[in-house]
Amino acid sequence: MNVVVDTAPALRQEDARSGVGLHGLLWLTWRQHRWTLVATLVLAGVLVGWMSYLSMELTDLWHQCHETFCPEASPQGRRLGGSAPLSLTLAALERLVQYMPLLVGMFIGVPVLSREHEQRTLLLAWSQDVSPTRWLWTRLGALGLFVAAVTAVVGVVSDHLQRTTALVAPVPLFDYLPFLNTGMLPVAISIAWFAVGVALGAVIRRTLPAVFVVIVGFLGLNYLVQWRYPTLMEPMSAHRPIGGPNLDVLRHNALVVEGGMIDYGIDGPSGAFDAAGRQLTGVELQRLCPPDNGTGETLACFADNHLEQHLLYQPGSRIPDFHLIVATGYLGLAAVALLTVWWIVRRTDLSAG
Structure with missing residues (x-):
């Protein structure tokens, strides 16, 4: 007598051990997020x-200007002027790269859990053979790797564009937007806001309110970093002759933290110091060296009287250190957000969807 043995359960267990469950989760992640991922790839492409083309154009300008800054009065300098199409395009691209992490948080991070809550599909998703924790980490791993890869490519090209721009125009890489769009920061900030978006979607459980909170949080933290990043390390000090040659330490992408402005005609400090180290008032400075309406006599007067500015600055050599500090802070925020999501998932009541 032949005995028929049902081997399906054993085969299913073997398939699960061999990773079929992982493949299914990856396929499900792709199916649910495919249009967002495709749109992200198109936008990134x-x-x-666009940035690669502009980098080549700026390199050509650099060669035309004999591999130095392009004078403002030159045809190349006018192309880099404030209202020139090339300058406006560069500014627009800077903003796009700056707000790229916000788009990642809104459109990739938030829907991971908020959409499951809104559509009440968690009970179905987590009652299968895959545990909620594995479901969570597989999804976060796949989407996180996608975000890291795409933003890394954009970050590398953005870094090259910013460095090329600094060759032809006096735009220090330590200024906030070039600083934010170079090095490892585009990747670190994007990963952070992806994780924060997932966490807010898990907490709020509604997509639109979570997106609103992501926007407010991104703008708030962005302004906080912009306000605090110049003093993350103790600034260095320098004395700069007014009307004379610039100090070498203020070249090569240095960031002026305090000083560098001259105020005329006020009773308060002017920012100019005499040879004895005393700061002149604006009224005293105007009396000593009256404005010349651009003839150059005022600058000559500053030099003849040995007037100086006292500056606090961050040298350009510290940019990698500042990148590391800011990136560490954002990755720490990402870690806190992921731990929050893990804790919420473990405590989610499946009966509530």
Whole structure:
């Protein structure tokens, strides 16, 4: 007598052990997020291509200007002027790269859990053979790797564009936007806001309110970093002759933290110091060296009287250190957000969807 043995349960267990469950989760993640991922790839491709083209154009300008800054009065300098199309395009691309992490948080991070709550599909998703924790980490791993890869490519091209721009125009890489769009920061900030978006979607459980909170949080933290990053390390000090040659320490992408402005005609400090180290008032400075309406006599007067500015600055050599500090802070925020999501998932009541 032949005995028929049902081997399906054993085969299913073997398939699960061999990773079929992982493949299914990856396929499900792709199915649910495919249009967002495709749109992200298209936008990133356009951004990378556009920035690469402008990098080549700026390199050509650099060669035309004999491999130095382009004078403002030159045809090349006018192309880099404030209202020139090339300058406006560069400014727009800077903003796109700056707000890229916000788009990642809104459109990739928030829907991971908020959409499951809104559509009440958690009970179905987590009652299968895959545990909620594995479901969570597989999804976060796949989407996180996608975010890291795409933003890394954009970040590399953005870094090259910013450095090329600094060759032809006096735009220090320590200024906030070039600083934010270079090095490891585009990747670190994007990962952070992806994780924060997932966490807010898990907490609020509604997509639109979570997106609103992501926007407010991104703008708030962005302004906080912009306000605090110049003093993350103790600034260095320098004395700069007014009307004379610039100090070498203020070249090469240095960031002026305090000083560098001259105020005329006020009763308060002017920012100019005499040879004895005493700061002149604005009224005293105007009396000593009256404005010349651009003839150059005022600058000559500053030099003849040995007037100086006292500056606090961060040298350009510290940019990698500042990148590391800011990136560490954002990755720490990402770690806190992921731990929050893990804790919420473990405590989620499946009966509530």
